[in-house]
Amino acid sequence: MSPTSIYLHIPFCKHRCAYCDFNTYAGQEDSIPDYVNALIREIDYVASQQANYSTSEPGGTAIHTIFFGGGTPSLLSGSQFDAILKALRAAFALSADAEISIEANPGTISHEKLDAIRDAGINRISFGVQSANTEELRMLERIHDFFTVIESVFNARKAGFDNLNLDLIYGLPEQTLASWKTTLSRIVDLHPEHISAYALTLEHGTPFGSWSSKGLLPLPDSDLAADMYEYAEEFLAGNGYVHYEISNWARDIDSQKSKVEDPTCSFRDLTPSYACRHNLQYWHSHPYLAFGAGAHGYANGYRYSNALRIKTYIERLVDPSSFTSHPFPLSPAAVNQHKQTIQDDMSEYMLNNLRLTIAGAVESDFRMRFGCGLLDVYPKEIEELIHLGLLESKTSGISETPEVYRLTKRGRLLGNQVFLRFV
Ligand code: SF4
Structure with missing residues (x-):
């Protein structure tokens, strides 16, 4: 059984960007101290229920990654991160080499704060850069420029962080291939260990969603957006980044070539060393606990989510002991819970693992979890997708039976068509 991960949601932003539909609120920073106290109460409550959880160790559930997402986690102070991490260490068995990440907006994190969060134990930062072009950043209503x-x-x-991710968005209004090329080249010049590049999606209820429905948003057509994606694949590979997930690239310490030539090496071993271990937990369909307003978790057979609003979340955790007992890992803040069926887990396994461009959906792993093979459950779907050129199978070299199914180059562009078959 894999160790568990932890996601903490920090739903505060200085300004709401025009395309964003995340559970986040601008102008509520006064609530941060109460929110941090509520997070600590939720951690303590969930920990008090963990005794019978299957990955529980004497010191509590084994945890190997923690991720502070948002919102803008970098709005919290070093001492607030310190207090939350102390509560997590007291509650769970955190591994010595745990990956502990925060999302940060450039310009919201001073040198002093970087030193403080490093001292608190955070060892990875994901910066929401989005673009290196001033006009594009202005259109997205981001509060930073590329100099920041x-x-x-x-x-x-300088503060000692040796594991940085830079997040990008492509397919922006009026974006050209030339401007995307410039953004990628400026990003690579900063030598991050990890790069994420997501296509812009228009979400209902956002200003971008409403402008687009009125025909006011000149978006690149799908061919141009595909060209941007293909250029990123080619350019980042040429600069030493391994494309390990549909939208994610990472540097590797060892050469991929020597790994490929090693007959004992599995497809999973080809995942680059700087891949985001926390996100791999989701893509491998492994368990994670969730804390904070609107946070989603998956553990002990449940998928669950907490109350969205900051005020409601805090109120629900004022006195957790006054609530009736909740099964692990639910807390009094949970408002949705679903007991997973084996069919749910199998379907999610395919949706998550097929995002991994090298590792893919693994026959031996699926068999170990579910007691049957991929072709026993999805014979028609897999055959059809291979026939359409969206999926490919690979053998391990030890047996003739395919060990891995993964997206082809075309499948990566048309991922949604693949995923729909497994819903
Ligand atoms: S900073 Fe991030 S989370 Fe906050 S509004 Fe902008 S896109 Fe959304």
Whole structure:
């Protein structure tokens, strides 16, 4: 059984960006101290229920990654991160080499704060850069410019962070292939260990969603967006980044070539060393606990989520002992819970693992979890997708039976068509 991960949601932003539909609120920073106290109460409550959880160890559930997502986690102070991490260490068995990440907006994290969060134990930062083009950043209503990105990366390196991700969005209104190429080249010049590049999605209820429905958003057509994606694949590979998930690239310490030539090496071993271990937990369909307003978790057979609003979340945790007992890992803040069936787990296994461009959906892993093979459950779907050129199978070299199914180059562009078959 894999160790568990932890996600903590920090739903505060200085300003709401025009395309964003995340559970986050601008202008509520006064609530941060109460929110941090509520998070600690939720951690303590969930920990008090963990005794019978299957990955529980004498010191509590074994945890190997923690991720502070948002919102803008970098709005919390070093001492607030310290207090939350102390509560997590007291509650669970955190591994010595745990990956502990925060999302940060360039410009919201001073040199002093970087030192403080490093001292608190955070060892990975994911900066929401989105673009290196001033006009594009303005259109997205981001509060930073690219100079601030350079400064933030420089300060993070100075504070000792040796694992940085830079997040990008492509397919922006009026974006050209030339401007996307410039963004990628400027990002690579900053030598991050990890790069994420997501296509812009128009979400209902956002200003971008409403402008687009009125025909006011000149978006690149799908061919141009596909060209941007293909250029990223080619350019990042040429600069030493391994494309390990549909939208994610990472540097590797060892050469991929020597790994490929090693006959004992499995497809999973080809995952680059700087891959985000926390996100791999989701893509491998392994368990994670969730804390905070609107946070989603998956553990002990449950998928669950907490109350969205900051005020409701805090109120629900004022006195957790006054609530009736909740099964692990649910807390009094949970408002949705679903007991997973084996069919849910199998379907999610395919949706998550097929996002992994090298490791894919693994026959031996699926068999170990569910007691049957991939072709026993999805014969028609797999055959059809291979026939359409969206999926490919690979053998391990030890047996003739396919060990891995993964997206082809075309499948990566048309991922949704693949995933739909397994819903
Ligand atoms: S900073 Fe991030 S989370 Fe906050 S509004 Fe902008 S996109 Fe959304």
